[in-house]
Structure formats: C-alpha cells, structure tokens
Amino acid sequence: MKMKLLVLDLDGTLWDHEDASRLVPPFRVYGDRVVDAYGEELNLFPGVREFLEWAGERFLISIASWNLEEFVRPVLEALNLWDYFIFPKIEGHPDKAAMIERTMAELRAAGYDVDEVIYVDDRTIHVDEIMEIIPNLRFIHMWVDVGSFEELKKMLEVL
Numbered sequence: 001m002k003m004k005l006l007v008l009d010l011d012g013t014l015w016d017h018e019d020a021s022r023l024v025p026p027f028r029v030y031g032d033r034v035v036d037a038y039g040e041e042l043n044l045f046p047g048v049r050e051f052l053e054w055a056g057e058r059f060l061i062s063i064a065s066w067n068l069e070e071f072v073r074p075v076l077e078a079l080n081l082w083d084y085f086i087f088p089k090i091e092g093h094p095d096k097a098a099m100i101e102r103t104m105a106e107l108r109a110a111g112y113d114v115d116e117v118i119y120v121d122d123r124t125i126h127v128d129e130i131m132e133i134i135p136n137l138r139f140i141h142m143w144v145d146v147g148s149f150e151e152l153k154k155m156l157e158v159l
Helices: 048-056 070-079 096-109 127-133 149-157
Strands: 001-006 028-030 034-036 041-043 060-066 088-091 111-120 138-139
Touching: 001 088, 001 096, 048 060, 048 149, 060 096, 070 088, 088 096, 096 111, 096 127, 127 138
Parallel strands: 001 060, 001 111, 060 088, 111 138
Antiparallel strands: 028 034, 034 041
8 A cells, every 4th residue: 555654853843942852851741841851841833743643544654853862752752742653763963865765765664655755844954855865755844835733734635
C-alpha cells in the first residue's frame, strides 16, 4: 500500500521555543506547556495534539529536527507526543535532507511503500537541499502557507 510520509520540524513549528535542546530537566508539564528546571517555558502551538491524532490516521509521521535527541526526546515524552512518530530524526546538525533520506530508507526496510513526502517547517532554509535529494517533495511553510494546525489539516485533506 502506498503511504504518504509527513515530516515535521519541531522548534517554531510544533512549539514556540526556538531551541528546545537548551531546556534542562526535570520538566514540569502543565497541559501543553513544559517548564524546565530554570523556569524556561516551551508551549505547544494550539491544535498540535488534535492535528497529530488526525494525521496519525492518514500519514506516516516523522520528525526532522536540528536539535539533540537526548534533550528533546524527554520534552516530547513529557508531552506524550513521542509515540506519534516513526523513525524520528532529532540530530545536532542542519542536514535535514540526510535525515529525511534515512527515514525513507528505514521505512522501505520495514516494508512501507512511501510515494510522497510532505515536509512542514517554519523556515525555508533547508528546502532546496532536501529537494535535491527528494525532488517530488511537497513543502508547506508553517505560519506562511498556513496560519494554524487547523489550516494545515485542511490543506492536507485535499492532497
């Protein structure tokens, strides 16, 4: 069965923090807000949970994030979001093309047939490099092409 892969950025896309790798555990969680040991906050954007629930029934969802997994995975786990993602890549370098390419290879090895990749990021800085490797990539510029996760859902419904 052909599947669509939805790859999400984290910082500035799923949440309002620009560098979640800076957060220091232990974390306190208040709904969609995480507060670190020094009082620094990270807030999910409105509708993220509902969007992931909806998207998880229609897409394979993964992550391509320029962060450090050992710092950011605990944030995702604290928010109960980690399990939405398959073969997530949270790495300390900006080569998102390599991250997505490896995710696709892992999906193929696991028996998935991915026929389309949709990449959502709040910045366009990595798109050209990714499109050199994945020419049929569909890029959605979060907060420019869509202004909310409800709008993102509506855009993806027609793809």
